[in-house]
Amino acid sequence: MDLFEKLTSGPRGPLAALSHAIHGKASFPRLRGPIGSRMEWNGREMLVWSVNNYLGLANLPEVREADAEFANRYGLAAPMGSRMMTGETDELEALETELADYARKPAALFLNYGYQGMLSLIDSLVTRHDWIVYDAECHACIIDGVRLHAGKAKSFPHNDIARLEAVLQQVDSLRKPGDSVLVISEGVFGMSGVQGRLADIVALKQKHEFRLLVDDAHGFGVMGPDGGGTGEEQGVQDGIDLYFGTFAKAGASIGAFVAGPAEIIWQLRYTMRSQIFAKGLPWPIVAGNRVRLRLMRTRPDLRKQCLAVSNALQSGLREAGFDVGATAAPVTPVMFNLRDLDVAVGLEFMDRLRTKYDIFCSGVIYPVVPQGVGQLRLIPTADHTMADVDQTITAMEHAAHEVLGWSAAVPA
Numbered sequence: 001m002d003l004f005e006k007l008t009s010g011p012r013g014p015l016a017a018l019s020h021a022i023h024g025k026a027s028f029p030r031l032r033g034p035i036g037s038r039m040e041w042n043g044r045e046m047l048v049w050s051v052n053n054y055l056g057l058a059n060l061p062e063v064r065e066a067d068a069e070f071a072n073r074y075g076l077a078a079p080m081g082s083r084m085m086t087g088e089t090d091e092l093e094a095l096e097t098e099l100a101d102y103a104r105k106p107a108a109l110f111l112n113y114g115y116q117g118m119l120s121l122i123d124s125l126v127t128r129h130d131w132i133v134y135d136a137e138c139h140a141c142i143i144d145g146v147r148l149h150a151g152k153a154k155s156f157p158h159n160d161i162a163r164l165e166a167v168l169q170q171v172d173s174l175r176k177p178g179d180s181v182l183v184i185s186e187g188v189f190g191m192s193g194v195q196g197r198l199a200d201i202v203a204l205k206q207k208h209e210f211r212l213l214v215d216d217a218h219g220f221g222v223m224g225p226d227g228g229g230t231g232e233e234q235g236v237q238d239g240i241d242l243y244f245g246t247f248a249k250a251g252a253s254i255g256a257f258v259a260g261p262a263e264i265i266w267q268l269r270y271t272m273r274s275q276i277f278a279k280g281l282p283w284p285i286v287a288g289n290r291v292r293l294r295l296m297r298t299r300p301d302l303r304k305q306c307l308a309v310s311n312a313l314q315s316g317l318r319e320a321g322f323d324v325g326a327t328a329a330p331v332t333p334v335m336f337n338l339r340d341l342d343v344a345v346g347l348e349f350m351d352r353l354r355t356k357y358d359i360f361c362s363g364v365i366y367p368v369v370p371q372g373v374g375q376l377r378l379i380p381t382a383d384h385t386m387a388d389v390d391q392t393i394t395a396m397e398h399a400a401h402e403v404l405g406w407s408a409a410v411p412a
Contacts, residue, residue: 018365026347026363034059035252037383039360046360047388049378054222054330055302056382057292058252066291070284078283084270087280091287096257098293102228103243105259109268112281114217114246114256115141119148120274121244121258124267125213126151126182131171134184135159135196139215142184158189161200168208181209187216187230188223191369191377193327195219195230202239211241218331221250221296227303230329251292255281305382306330309389313380316393322400332378334361334396335369346374349403357395 019027031048032040035058039048057063079087092110100108111117122145126132130151134142137158146153154171156164164183171181185196201212216229224232229245231237242260247253258268270276280286295302310330317324323335336346346363353359361378369375378392400406 022347025351029360031360037381037385037388041354041360044358046354046358047391049332049359049361049380049384049392051381052249052379053252053381053383054250054306054379055252055296055299056306057250057295057302060295063252063288063291063295067284067288070287074283074287076282076284079280081280082276082278083280084276089283089286091283091290092280095286095290095293098290099245099257100259102293102297103245103257103259104228104232104237105243105261107262107265108257108259109265109272109275110286111256111258111272111275112278113254113274114244114248116274116278117256117258117272118142118215118244119145120272121213121242121268122146122149122182122184123273124271125242126180129176129178130180130182131175132182132184133164133167133171133210135186137189137192138184138186139190139217142186142215146184159194159197161197161204164201165204165207168204168210172208181211182213183210184213184215187214187219187233188329188331190218190331191364191375192325192333193218193329193331194325195223195234195328198231198240199234199236202236205239212239213242213244214240215244217244217246217256218249218329220245222303222306222330227296227300247289247292250296251289253289253292254285255289302382306380309382309384309386310380312386312389313378313392316389317396320393320397321406322396330380332380334376334378336374345403349399350376352399352403353395357399359392359395 029041035051035053037048038045040046079089081087083092096108096110099110100106118141126149128151132146132149132153134146134153134155135158136155154167156167175181183201185198185201187198188195196214198214214231216231219230221227223230226232228237229243231240231243242258244256244258246256307330310332314324314327314332317334325333325335327333350363353361361376364375364377
């Protein structure tokens with residue numbers, strides 16, 4: 001069968017099947033204007049809850065001025081080549097030192113991108129003889145890294161520590177001398193806002209031999225007394241062997257990092273193929289990330305504002321009867337049971353929020369979230385206000401009544 005014919009006529013997942021109907025709306029929407037709580041969509045100003053800009057750094061004057069200065073000073077071409085060959089800079093080394101200090105680890109390695117970096121990190125850490133044990137609701141970058149792993153892997157149900165321990169017991173009985181075990185979880189799960197049970201996982205090290213990798217993309221810069229992440233929030237940062245974070249969420253930028261023991265970070269520097277065989281990020285981005293990291297550390301008011309808005313939004317939605325799950329982070333899901341709600345009706349609800357009430361939030365279905373669940377996801381930021389929260393809750397109540405016929409949302 002012709003390859004292209006197979007791709008276009010074969011079985012397709014629900015997102016692919018809906019792609020033409022949702023393109024430009026639920027998927028690939030075009031938001032215009034400066035990043036913030038108010039942006040333009042389809043020629044109208046929207047109150048936006050879909051931008052990963054937790055601390056509101058994207059358009060702070062000092063950030064914009066620094067970005068412009070660095071772009072003018074360095075241009076976008078430098079460095080010309082991979083970091084190993086011609087791309088090492090003082091800015092990169094300084095950023096890594098500062099990241100290691102913030103993550104409370106001996107060393108850190110800056111990575112071009114989060115998704116690419118996680119794939120390559122997993123590849124560098126384990127061989128075909130080793131085991132990976134991971135939370136079933138880990139991000140796609142982790143799932144894909146596991147899929148590309150030629151060795152042995154087992155998942156455990158989301159945050160189910162009893163099942164994790166059972167899997168580790170099984171792995172202990174199967175592993176051969178020389179086999180190693182890597183456990184992977186997340187600090188904050190990006191769709192649900194639920195925190196990974198890091199303290200419980202760390203405690204299992206007393207019974208089982210493994211190393212723990214935590215992807216804290218949604219916790220870095222937001223969670224914990226100093227914004228150092230979910231490990232700091234739960235008091236177990238020392239028990240996390242490798243801490244992975246990105247600048248794509250709280251940092252309002254691009255790039256990622258992994259922090260851990262100095263000798264392991266040094267080894268990764270020479271084995272992570274995504275970094276060795278790829279051009280380094282432009283110098284202005286790296287320099288700009290240093291400014292963003294400094295603001296994460298010195299502007300606790302931004303983190304406090306983000307969390308205050310998050311708490312108000314989640315409390316208000318719960319009081320109105322909407323199901324926001326067990327979120328314990330700014331990520332705010334609004335979940336619907338698709339057994340009781342046609343996908344087309346769910347899309348109409350989201351469209352009504354935008355076209356009548358000027359509220360823009362994202363909607364997702366399987367495989368982004370578990371089967372049987374439809375979800376809106378709202379991302380509170382330091383740019384939002386309590387008035388924005390009140391406006392949004394009122395709009396969602398009205399839209400639920402008008403489109404769904406509910407006085408409030410039906411729990412998933």
